[in-house]
Amino acid sequence: MDFVDRCEPACRAWIAEAIRKVEADANRSADTHLHVFPLPPEWGIDLYLKDESVHPTGSLKHRLARSLFLYALSNGWIREGTTVIEASSGSTAVSEAYFARLLGLPFVAVMPKTTSPEKIALIEFQGGSCHFTDDGSQIYAEAQRLAAETGGHYMDQFTYAERATDWRANNNIAASIFEQLLLEPHPEPSWIVVSAGTGGTAATIGRYVRYRKMQAKLCVVDPEGSAFYDSWVRGDPSVTAAGSRIEGIGRPRVEPSFLPTVIDRMIRVPDAASIAAMRWTSEVSGRSVGGSTGTNVWGALQLIQEMRGRGERGSVVTLICDGGERYAHTYYDDAWLETRGIDIAPHLAALRETLLT
Numbered sequence: 001m002d003f004v005d006r007c008e009p010a011c012r013a014w015i016a017e018a019i020r021k022v023e024a025d026a027n028r029s030a031d032t033h034l035h036v037f038p039l040p041p042e043w044g045i046d047l048y049l050k051d052e053s054v055h056p057t058g059s060l061k062h063r064l065a066r067s068l069f070l071y072a073l074s075n076g077w078i079r080e081g082t083t084v085i086e087a088s089s090g091s092t093a094v095s096e097a098y099f100a101r102l103l104g105l106p107f108v109a110v111m112p113k114t115t116s117p118e119k120i121a122l123i124e125f126q127g128g129s130c131h132f133t134d135d136g137s138q139i140y141a142e143a144q145r146l147a148a149e150t151g152g153h154y155m156d157q158f159t160y161a162e163r164a165t166d167w168r169a170n171n172n173i174a175a176s177i178f179e180q181l182l183l184e185p186h187p188e189p190s191w192i193v194v195s196a197g198t199g200g201t202a203a204t205i206g207r208y209v210r211y212r213k214m215q216a217k218l219c220v221v222d223p224e225g226s227a228f229y230d231s232w233v234r235g236d237p238s239v240t241a242a243g244s245r246i247e248g249i250g251r252p253r254v255e256p257s258f259l260p261t262v263i264d265r266m267i268r269v270p271d272a273a274s275i276a277a278m279r280w281t282s283e284v285s286g287r288s289v290g291g292s293t294g295t296n297v298w299g300a301l302q303l304i305q306e307m308r309g310r311g312e313r314g315s316v317v318t319l320i321c322d323g324g325e326r327y328a329h330t331y332y333d334d335a336w337l338e339t340r341g342i343d344i345a346p347h348l349a350a351l352r353e354t355l356l357t
């Protein structure tokens with residue numbers, strides 16, 4: 001009788017314990033808040049910000065990192081001693097470094113050298129190490145090369161984000177938003193506005209609203225220099241671009257986790273508008289937010305103005321992706337903006353004017 005037996009009871013026991021640790025970590029955490037953003041009541045439109053900055057590792061990537069670890073552990077891709085390697089613009093790596101440490105695994109982040117020093121410090125604080133490439137388009141091949149060289153596992157968030165997240169479940173970001181809206185005047189929003197890094201958050205929300213038979217529409221906002229917008233407009237997944245200056249969102253290529261068919265509208269957002277909206281959101285809400293949150297809020301306001309123009313009432317939801325402390329030396333630094341020729345003054349003035357009209 002021929003047979004090959006690959007039973008590894010010790011390895012299975014380690015995986016079971018690792019999954020318990022990840023689930024116990026989630027069990028110790030609370031859900032994130034859905035804040036009301038103060039708009040003039042006479043507009044009849046409510047804007048909500050789902051605050052993903054309050055996760056233990058400070059961004060919406062905490063959810064993704066948890067899902068990616070559970071997916072890789074369940075697939076048998078990660079075992080005791082595996083070096084975990086990730087291509088990231090920073091936030092995912094911070095969260096993955098946290099989970100790698102929880103499981104006692106070495107972690108290496110492969111990132112463009114422009115990544116903010118604050119994010120590098122956070123990865124190192126979580127026990128991860130950082131490896132840099134000259135530009136953002138090189139991170140994928142470099143992560144793959146390092147994984148082959150070390151016998152490690154390349155997590156590959158850009159491929160697996162959309163499938164690692166359980167979009168039907170009651171523990172994802174979409175389910176959480178809709179549950180938190182239940183007692184609001186307009187519990188089914190007219191629009192949900194998100195930006196795309198992997199595209200995973202957009203895929204989860206877009207699928208969920210269809211699955212739950214809702215009419216809420218999904219708008220994806222995309223910064224200058226990203227390939228997603230042109231690709232979506234032209235229906236061409238091979239589009240490439242120079243790369244985005246808004247950390248975490250907008251990609252030089254169309255990522256495999258970007259699901260164009262669940263998106264109802266895309267808006268291209270100038271960087272100066274994203275950064276102005278980031279500062280304005282912090283001013284108005286009293287919460288310091290990051291650059292991609294500015295992109296989100298700018299897009300949400302365009303849709304709100306359109307609804308007002310039609311005399312429509314309703315609600316709009318968007319996300320606080322991470323907090324502003326990660327960008328103190330970049331988007332919150334006027335000298336940094338000036339060196340890059342980014343003039344936020346006209347956008348900031350227009351935003352301040354918005355609430356008065």
Ligand SMILES: Cc1ncc(COP(=O)(O)O)c(C=O)c1O
Nearest residue numbers: 091196197198199201248292321
């Ligand atoms: C700060 C920040 N905002 C938004 C996003 C977009 O999330 P997703 O990867 O789900 O498209 C990312 C992703 O890296 C991010 O880092």
